[in-house]
Amino acid sequence: MYSQFVDTGSDRVLSSEELEGLERAFQERIDDEITIEPRDWMPEKYRETLVRQISQHAHSEIVGMLPEGNWITRAPNLRRKLILLAKVQDEAGHGLYLYSAAETLGVSREELIDALHAGKAKYSSIFNYPTPTWADIGCIGWLVDGAAIVNQIPLCRCSYGPYARAMVRVCKEESFHQRQGYEIMLDLCRGTDEQRRMAQDAFNRWWWPCLMMFGPADGASVHSQQSMAWKIKRHTNDDLRQRFIDQTVPQAEHLGLSIPDPDLKWNEEQGHYDYGEIDWNEFWQVLKGNGPCNRERLEARRNAYEDGAWVREAARVHAEKRARREREAA
């Protein structure tokens, strides 16, 4: 999802009986649901996997500010503008909680950001889609943040303490994001024919990319199994995707929107919606950097970082100078 494909460096998941020494004691702690804290011993691969996942998640929050930031100056009224500003500010906060959690694993903020800017670190595919209309802002809140909630609630019980605690904080704030998005959609769907068409058009464009947010089917993936054994991850991608679909379809129906999937229908026996084939080729293309806005997003991030470099430098030099003067005066 916000971290859609995380390499765990594993070829096969070993059970605690097959492990020895520290690794075995570690896995037993995990099996007993004892939270791992920054200074506890941990296998190098566990640490690296977490750095990858948490930083992907952090980058997603930060890059995720761009498609919505696009509409702050064009929000239809002052109320919407205040809400959108607060929401985008929250995303910045979420990114910072997560960078802070990643830094407890012994990586520096700068390394993480450099990896993003060099195109080495990933962020969620969803933020590489454009936001041409106001209805896109409704869809991002309702669907993208809705999908994020489905993914993030289990992460509140992740085995790594700082990540889990950051997720608790994020989840508390995320619910407002989803509701404000749904409210935008409600207003449009209760509006003129043109507004309803705009809502349907945005929904058609966001539905499939939102399903891709959960990542490829991973039941058999060794990385997914390893992440689950380490209790970084609690459910498979498909389970989470199904949960999202089941809760979202009635919300779309309430708006009077039609789901852009001819194969979507309620399966009475399973108690779930069946849905059509996801275009995984599109997903991999976007993940590889060939989505509609990949280049634009990374360029905007790089520019923001480089254009702000002199401010960071000046603040640091000023603080050092003041500290030096205080020492000399003492």
Next chain:
Amino acid sequence: MKEWPLWEVFIRSKHGLAHKHVGSIHAADATMAVENARDVYTRRNEGASIWVVRSENIVSSAPGDKEILFDPSDDKVYRHPTFYEVPDEIENM
């Protein structure tokens, strides 16, 4: 370029409660650390007061010393009120 130093952030959520660790923040100096902590950690009335301290100045116990430090209190049940017999007739004690 050298990064701004890292600060640990502690928030008192309301008067009468202790400050609690919430995360960390980068800032060039202490004033900026308080300002950044306010923006990042108190956007919804979570705070009545903020402490920041340079992360490098935190001294902590080692995870490996857990047993040496904390096990000795395990066998001192007499430190808890439930260890003592109170006759049923005594209602408030």
